[in-house]
Amino acid sequence: MVGTALDLVGERRRVVLGIAGVPGAGKSTLADAVVAGVAAARGDDWVAHVPMDGYHLADVQLERLNALSRKGAPDTFDAAGYAHLLRRLVDEPDSWVYAPGFERTLEQPIAAAMVVPPSARLVVTEGNYLLLPEPRWQAARAAMTEVWYVTGDDDLRRSRLVERHVTFGKSPDAAAAWVEQTDEVNALRVSAAADRADRVVVNGPEGWSFAS
Structure with missing residues (x-):
């Protein structure tokens, strides 16, 4: 899988690899594994990880929109801002590009919590909605060279989600x-767009593998 990510870069100055999937599928775990593997092969500065989570709308905005109870739904993210960041990463590879992070303890985005250095040739990003067939999400997808869709055992995934919460x-x-009322509703929308992925990655008991 690391070799596939490296091949994706090839001789290009920089590429963005997206990892999509339903809530709890293991997107962040796979992203971390790819980043760690690429870093081991090419060096820490050669790869960067910028999750979509930094583009959660803050609670104050969700309250204004009367959407706090739906936090995590597609319309509770700044999709346009996320797309703009990804486009900058591709179009301005010689710049230091700052990106927001997401503090899980506070459940809030944190401005400029991470930075992508000019040395980064591969940027891995991950989130639920990278494949949605909606203009605001398609703008983000257009900046990614490939998007991999993570799938696995649904019962295990749901139990991990409960433990996380x-x-x-x-x-x-x-x-x-x-x-049941929020994550699984979002999961239905995400899974309906799975056929738009470039590759499917199975999160199985023996580790990660590409679906044949």
Whole structure:
């Protein structure tokens, strides 16, 4: 998988690799693994990781939009800002490009929490909605050379989601309700666009593998 990512760059100055999938599918884990593998092969400065999560709208904006209860849905992200960042990464490879991060404890975006240096040839980004067939998300997709879609066991995925929500402060009952009423609603929209991916990655018991 690392070799495939390296081949994607080839002789290009910089490429953006997207990793999509439903909530809890393992997108961040795969992104971390690809980044670590590429860094081991080419050096830490050769690769960067910029998740979509930094473009969550802050709670103050979600309250203004009466959308706090749907936090994590496609319209609760600054998709245009995310697309602009990805386009800058491709068009301005010799610049230091700052990007927002997302603080899980606060559940809030943090401005300029990360930076992509000019030395980065591969930028890995990951998020639920990279493949949605909507103009604001298609603008982000247009900046990515490829998008890989992560899939795996749904029961395990849902249990991991509940554990994640509990870890960050929800009660077990509230976490289970959020997964059922919010995460799974979003998952249906994401999975409906899976056929738009360039590659499918299976998150299986023996590790990661490309679907045949």
